[in-house]
Amino acid sequence: MKPKETSRHFDTLGISKISPLNTYSNEEEKDEMIIWSNFQEGSEEALIYIYRKYASVVYNYGCQFTNDKEYVWDCVQDLFCEMIKNRKRLGKVISIKGYLFKAIKRKIFKGLKKINKTLIVDNSDGLFEISIPPGIASIGQSGGNDQNKIIEGYINELPAHQREILLLYFYEGLSYQEIADIFEVKVKSIRTMTYRALEKLSVQLKANKDLILTLLLTI
Numbered sequence: 001m002k003p004k005e006t007s008r009h010f011d012t013l014g015i016s017k018i019s020p021l022n023t024y025s026n027e028e029e030k031d032e033m034i035i036w037s038n039f040q041e042g043s044e045e046a047l048i049y050i051y052r053k054y055a056s057v058v059y060n061y062g063c064q065f066t067n068d069k070e071y072v073w074d075c076v077q078d079l080f081c082e083m084i085k086n087r088k089r090l091g092k093v094i095s096i097k098g099y100l101f102k103a104i105k106r107k108i109f110k111g112l113k114k115i116n117k118t119l120i121v122d123n124s125d126g127l128f129e130i131s132i133p134p135g136i137a138s139i140g141q142s143g144g145n146d147q148n149k150i151i152e153g154y155i156n157e158l159p160a161h162q163r164e165i166l167l168l169y170f171y172e173g174l175s176y177q178e179i180a181d182i183f184e185v186k187v188k189s190i191r192t193m194t195y196r197a198l199e200k201l202s203v204q205l206k207a208n209k210d211l212i213l214t215l216l217l218t219i
Contacts, residue, residue, distance in 0.1 A: 061101055075104060078107065098182065
């Protein structure tokens with residue numbers, strides 16, 4: 001299960017042109033608090049790591065909120081510029097992806113409101129449209145691709161905010177706490193919305209109940 005992506009080259013800041021510095025160990029890469037702390041202290045390597053790993057991911061996430069791709073691109077660049085400028089004043093971060101998602105969402109909404117541009121939030125079909133890669137849902141099932149289409153259809157009938165939560169949790173790997181921070185609500189609310197979404201899918205799929213739960217939990 002994944003959102004439809006939009007390709008984009010991120011080189012406005014020139015970061016992607018810098019030769020990679022491979023001094024982070026696998027263990028250090030797992031501890032993003034260390035990487036974020038290094039970034040705050042002025043580490044070019046930490047900046048490169050964050051930019052290369054998350055810039056395109058953040059862009060694709062931002063494109064779910066508006067059809068203006070150029071505007072989203074500008075927001076991503078502005079976000080990184082602001083991070084670099086204010087790095088010493090930024091707080092501690094446990095999940096860099098969670099921080100960036102919250103920041104870009106806020107920046108996009110704030111900017112669009114200021115310039116009176118229309119979001120596509122009124123068009124739920126245009127927000128967080130989910131695509132299931134071929135084969136994932138066909139384990140132990142005949143007609144796998146047809147099953148995928150059926151499941152996609154039901155998932156994409158969910159309210160946009162529920163689809164966003166499912167994507168953030170199951171595809172992006174964010175915790176309930178991190179998603180709650182993005183939505184600026186309590187963790188309990190996110191858990192409830194997730195449960196309601198899965199419950200609705202289970203009712204709709206009926207005979208395929210185990211299939212949808214297996215699909216979501218194995219992503």
